[in-house]
Amino acid sequence: MQPQPEPLPSLLARLDEAALYHRAEDRGFFTLLWAEPDATSGHRPPALKIQRAYRLDVLPQIIAALDPERDTWISQAEFHKPNRRIVHLLRLGLCFVDLDTYKTPHGESRPETLLGRFLGHCGDEDVPLPSLVIYSGRGLQAKWLLERPLPRAALPRWNAVQKELVARLAPFGADPGARDASRVLRLVDTVNTRSGERVRVLWVQRHAEDVRRYPFEWLAETLLPVSREAFQLKRQPPTAPRTPLQVIPGGKTGNLRVFSGRQLAWDRLEDLRKLAQRRGWTEHGIPHGYRSKYVHWCLNFLLLSGAIPANQLYLEAQALVREVCPDFDKDVRSVLSTLYRKAKAYEAGERIEFNGRTYPPLYTPPQSHPARPIRRARR
Structure with a gap:
């Protein structure tokens, strides 16, 4: 009823x-x-x-x-x-x-x-x-x-x-x-x-x-098409032998998150922002020579995470830039122009084929070097 x-x-x-x-x-x-x-x-x-x-x-x-x-x-x-x-x-x-x-x-x-x-x-x-x-x-x-x-x-x-x-x-x-x-x-x-x-x-x-x-x-x-467990099983190669379940005593096992491209992109963005905090860039500003690269990768991962549509990119960029370089507004536009075009293509469902695999139009760095955006600045 x-x-x-x-x-x-x-x-x-x-x-x-x-x-x-x-x-x-x-x-x-x-x-x-x-x-x-x-x-x-x-x-x-x-x-x-x-x-x-x-x-x-x-x-x-x-x-x-x-x-x-x-x-x-x-x-x-x-x-x-x-x-x-x-x-x-x-x-x-x-x-x-x-x-x-x-x-x-x-x-x-x-x-x-x-x-x-x-x-x-x-x-x-x-x-x-x-x-x-x-x-x-x-x-x-x-x-x-x-x-x-x-x-x-x-x-x-x-x-x-x-x-x-x-x-x-x-x-x-x-x-x-x-x-x-x-x-x-x-x-x-x-x-x-x-x-x-x-x-x-x-x-x-x-x-x-x-x-x-x-x-x-x-x-x-209840709502998502597949559960976490089903998603993890789906990622395994069909011919791969199933590993028997083993009980690992002790330790916290709750709150485990399924691997996904969007979650990975969001986590990479969070890592870059933590890096900026630990290097003191949020207090003293990001050194010249690293600004464009830092903003580029942060915004790229923000878009890949699906957290914002392309039409919000500029406003999010302004908020992000103020954290590390308040005087960087003029140069942000040059970083945004290419990303905005790629973000619109991403929203439209466009894909790029390379070596038999398909990728989104946005930048997708390899897992071994998630972004390569920042090296430690020389003092």
Whole structure:
């Protein structure tokens, strides 16, 4: 039997909803984006949008002070610097899908009718029911809260789950361009001036007197086409003899990650940034002669990880460059031009064939020398 929506009086207020994935007691930053109310009506130019980042510990005061009569969006992830760039990602407390239902045959339905159809579709597609569903004024937002926030290291696997959710919910207008970790979604109890409707929670899935939360690994195993174990077996040559399982006593064996190209690219990016920190480049700046190479490989691995689309490359590059060389802005464009062309080809599905094997258009260094980007600078 399909779970029934909760009655309207039990809906979550904007602070209650935001506090489900942003804890004021944690360190880090969240971002708000809002439109100035004097530029959102009639035939005036597009609204002026203002973006601000705030510490998590001031979340209650900031949310309470917002003007509910203007369009307002809030970041879903948290960041360790006051912006919402992927290179500054700190943690992720949920999975989500932005559903542009007004672009589908369901668009004329009332929100409550739309909700019932959406929950039924989740059951048909073996998608776990979301923790909550929000009416955004024209469409829906579906959110799956996590039992524990994910660290930045898990971003490639989180992206894979996001991609699968968008694919399965495509008949309800799931937006493939709104599934990244830097995404902002409309905040509950604020107005959507395009429709004049108030953003509100339509449905909450309760579990043990609280909003339902999911273990991320369970979500991943349920949604992704192959499990970690099956993926590892698939990578073995068909003719290779199976090695008998052996029990190795002692030691921690949990939290092991499957090898994947995207995870490897993300880990390489993290290694380069740790190298910059240990050499003091984040404090004193990167030496001349190493700047272009460092930025090139960092951005190349960022793109290979699938964490950002090509159209976000310049903004991510700006955030990355500020870590090691604030005066490097002019030269960044020369590094970006080639990478941007290759990133667009990568997104379009183009591949390069060499010696009987296919490779993405982006740079893929051999495993023995992951990037060869930086040698120790002579003093």
